[in-house]
Amino acid sequence: MVQMCVKTTTITESDMLQQQETCLLKNDQKQQKTTSYDGEQLQSAQLPVIKQEIIWTNVVFITLLHVLSVYCFCNYFFTTKWQTYLWAFIVGGIGGFGVTGGAHRYFTHRTFKANLPLQIILILCYTVSGQNDIPDWVRDHRVHHKFSETDADPHNANKGFFFSHVGWLMQRKHPDVYKKGKTIDMSDINDDPLVQFHTKHFLLFKMLFCFIIPVVIAVYGWNENWAEAISAVAIIRYVLNLNFTWSVNSVAHIWGSKPYDKRIQPAQNVMVSVVAMGEGWHNYHHVFPCDYRAAEIGGYLLNTTTLWLDLFASIGWAYDLKTPPKQLVHKVAVNHGDGSWREIPETDHTRDYKTS
Ligand SMILES: [Zn+2]
């Protein structure tokens, strides 16, 4: 286990208590679903259902992409060079880190500060993942946290696995997402010149860093065939990258334990942590979204994003990394958890993050 000396900033208890209030507010909102305006009990099924228009171009594109990835897997699996598989794995890791360390922990939650070189690295890594532009991603995720499992949550897990995984990308957003989305402060993102530049040239960046450069490196680096390179590095890797990110919104909102707050749906899911580089400790993350580790347990093996952030912190590129006070985490877990929380034994390590 790698141990690094990382200077962290402890979030104040009042910040955390505010987050707790947000959680309670969400629960109140959920309960309102069963109460009529007259105070009479009304089942949620009786509330007016707003039909969200299907975006057929997205349905066709996402379906074709998945069919194509299966075709590529079946057709080129045995003819692809091992170097190409290794490269696809590395490219997948770069894109994954861009989403988890960049779009999520840096741009959305501002859990740490980054110098300019690291900001550029984060934004380029994020581009490799081939997802939506940064303002889109950040707005969706901030709304998701503030209004989890309500109609204002873009990927409301109450609408089932398929909707929260990918279905939400195939239809127009619920009007509440737009309405409540306007209450989200996006000024930091809108005023960021790096994000502005990236968003302005988004399509060019995406084509180059997600598809063209990774494929060209495989073709000219070790003489891979174009078909095999496109299949492994551009298509299959891309589809896996997308599904691993989506699994946080679906799997980690449906299956797992709730050691920190049993009143909310996000759960601790080890499998999601493996594929999403440490983002599966989702019950913890929704209770303490300001923690740069997005987890209390798991160690670097199950949170490779934190490993990379700590490496950048050790050379001073990432700094002011936020963590909540241990006592507060303990208090919240004891008061609101499902009883599965266990205290991590004290050791002489220089940082809080230890293998569970
Ligand atoms: Zn979530």
Ligand SMILES: [Zn+2]
């Ligand atoms: Zn988050």
